[in-house]
Amino acid sequence: MADVSLKSIRKSYGATEILHGIDLEVKDGEFVVFVGPSGCGKSTLLRIIAGLESITAGDLFIAGRRVNDVPPAARKIAMVFQSYALYPHMTVYKNMAFGLKFARTDRAEADRRVRRAAEILKLTPYLDRKPRDLSGGQRQRVAIGRAIVRNPSVFLFDEPLSNLDAALRVNTRVEIAKLHRELNATTIYVTHDQVEAMTLATKIVVMNQGRIEQVGSPLELYHAPRNLFVAGFIGSPRMNFVKGRVTAVTPEGVRVAHACGETLVAADAGHAGVGDTVTLGIRPEHMSEGEAEGLRLKGQVEAVEHLGEATYLYMKLTDGTDVVVRAPGDTAAVAGASLTIGASERSVHLFDAEGLALPRRGEAHPPRAAVA
Amino acid sequence: MSLPLRPRRMAVHGALLLYTLIAIGPILLILLNAFKTRRAIFSDPLGFPDGRSFTLIGFDSVLEKSEFGLYFLNSLTVTVGSLALVVVFGAMAAWALTEYRFRGNTLLALYLAIGIMVPIRLGSVSILRMMVEFDLVNTLTALVLVYVAQGLPLAILILGEFMQQIPRDLRDAARCDGVSEYRIFFSIILPLVRQAIATVAVFTMVPIWNDLWFPLILAPGDGKQTVTLGVQQFIGQYVTDWNAVLASLTLAIAPILVLYVLFSRHLVRGLTAGAVK
Numbered sequence: 001m002a003d004v005s006l007k008s009i010r011k012s013y014g015a016t017e018i019l020h021g022i023d024l025e026v027k028d029g030e031f032v033v034f035v036g037p038s039g040c041g042k043s044t045l046l047r048i049i050a051g052l053e054s055i056t057a058g059d060l061f062i063a064g065r066r067v068n069d070v071p072p073a074a075r076k077i078a079m080v081f082q083s084y085a086l087y088p089h090m091t092v093y094k095n096m097a098f099g100l101k102f103a104r105t106d107r108a109e110a111d112r113r114v115r116r117a118a119e120i121l122k123l124t125p126y127l128d129r130k131p132r133d134l135s136g137g138q139r140q141r142v143a144i145g146r147a148i149v150r151n152p153s154v155f156l157f158d159e160p161l162s163n164l165d166a167a168l169r170v171n172t173r174v175e176i177a178k179l180h181r182e183l184n185a186t187t188i189y190v191t192h193d194q195v196e197a198m199t200l201a202t203k204i205v206v207m208n209q210g211r212i213e214q215v216g217s218p219l220e221l222y223h224a225p226r227n228l229f230v231a232g233f234i235g236s237p238r239m240n241f242v243k244g245r246v247t248a249v250t251p252e253g254v255r256v257a258h259a260c261g262e263t264l265v266a267a268d269a270g271h272a273g274v275g276d277t278v279t280l281g282i283r284p285e286h287m288s289e290g291e292a293e294g295l296r297l298k299g300q301v302e303a304v305e306h307l308g309e310a311t312y313l314y315m316k317l318t319d320g321t322d323v324v325v326r327a328p329g330d331t332a333a334v335a336g337a338s339l340t341i342g343a344s345e346r347s348v349h350l351f352d353a354e355g356l357a358l359p360r361r362g363e364a365h366p367p368r369a370a371v372a
Numbered sequence: 373m374s375l376p377l378r379p380r381r382m383a384v385h386g387a388l389l390l391y392t393l394i395a396i397g398p399i400l401l402i403l404l405n406a407f408k409t410r411r412a413i414f415s416d417p418l419g420f421p422d423g424r425s426f427t428l429i430g431f432d433s434v435l436e437k438s439e440f441g442l443y444f445l446n447s448l449t450v451t452v453g454s455l456a457l458v459v460v461f462g463a464m465a466a467w468a469l470t471e472y473r474f475r476g477n478t479l480l481a482l483y484l485a486i487g488i489m490v491p492i493r494l495g496s497v498s499i500l501r502m503m504v505e506f507d508l509v510n511t512l513t514a515l516v517l518v519y520v521a522q523g524l525p526l527a528i529l530i531l532g533e534f535m536q537q538i539p540r541d542l543r544d545a546a547r548c549d550g551v552s553e554y555r556i557f558f559s560i561i562l563p564l565v566r567q568a569i570a571t572v573a574v575f576t577m578v579p580i581w582n583d584l585w586f587p588l589i590l591a592p593g594d595g596k597q598t599v600t601l602g603v604q605q606f607i608g609q610y611v612t613d614w615n616a617v618l619a620s621l622t623l624a625i626a627p628i629l630v631l632y633v634l635f636s637r638h639l640v641r642g643l644t645a646g647a648v649k
Binding site for chain 2: 050051052071072073074077081083084085087088089098103146150
């Protein structure tokens, strides 16, 4: 068992606090992705788990053991770095075997593990090469191999794909997902790319400015973002936000007046009352041209992007709000045209003045407890 | 290359060529005249030795009349010994100063940087007094100690710069691999700064080999003389045995040349290629 448990972890450099009390439970075998904009503290948090950064306050447990003061090597973790961090003067084989030498692994066993890892990662033909003679993708696989041979209980990945080109990134992403299924080890993965987060994770941790914004499965975050930040961060293109004002709170939901009229959103008003400013959130893929039941917006098309299977319409509403609509690939809309767009009321999210989501009717409340 | 740049490039090359001539000239002059008779040295100092002027008499007198072998060994011991200590301690200090944050880190780095600016010869008198007190006068140890002190500041500065360029991820990866701090230094950092070490070695070695000042002050006694000091016996107030002087200088150039070639082979760039990205 290799649970990782963080209890109000704080990290400061001098007077600047980077992490403001992080609480998180990672269960054995989970694939957890830390995602957030750069500078949000996700890499620092990973390095803390690895033992490469000290903890200012709080406790860190790996497999039930408090490891605050345990050096990285004794934590049974293995880390894959963004820059690969291969030893440039050693061959691929030595790169992978280097760590085992110090773990007092028996020679034959070390050899067996390295060859097995090389086989899994299709690196066998390259074992005698130096890192400089490998391509980016191969180097990344060596870095992963070096992690595998150590038989860690927890794998840590620090933006492992950001140095690869787009095609290779997709490939390696699939490889990592497969690897996780095979090895079934607890994995913590840091990225700023929400697509990586959505595709790989069993649990996503969205971070912002040293705090956890929300923890949940990819679809939970997609369908029930806790606040404006998560709503805007998860999903591509990002969710559209339209400002509005509460005009009535009825048993069916909340009536909101906005630039193009009024809409009933099926949400609990909570503490929001008539007259409060709110934000409507609608994902581009939930909007369509023409009239729809529920939300109706009017605006002008400013740009059109044809992707083949879909077309993105970049629009400006009458009050100046920018909105993106994912229309079918064969849409007739052209730049400059005036257009009415709509979304079903079930796909509309509602956020109060502080940016917190108002729970939608018929849905469980977002997991507020996960946030400190 | 675009045309307007041409004259400038030629000027640069001209200047470099001139400098090379000035730098190599004296050495060539020594080499040429070491193999000539005394008469030929003075009548035609720039000429090549021919059938009539060729002689090995200088080498004969150096090898027979003096203990050249001993001088040579002394120089070699002092140079190699100092070099090894400067490189080892310099690298260790540079690593400690760049990698670890500890109280007094900046102060210590500053103190060492001052060592680059203050010439060690200013302290000759105190050094001599100190050596007398420690009973180290007329020992090679005294010379090695002084040269290590002289070479360390620059070595630490250069090696520190190079070590800072080693990506942090490499050290972190090694730490995750369970490699001890000593092994990180010896197995990862040192191989990666090999070219910097070669640079430091060359910079350290040449002044030590050529130094006359400290051997004269600290170890002028019989049996402890270095080559530069040993040569002095052929230079008299009234008569100078130029053949012997030039011959011994020729012999003295050889080992430093060999060491230089040895190290310059390691002055290869791009060693870290492939480590990251």
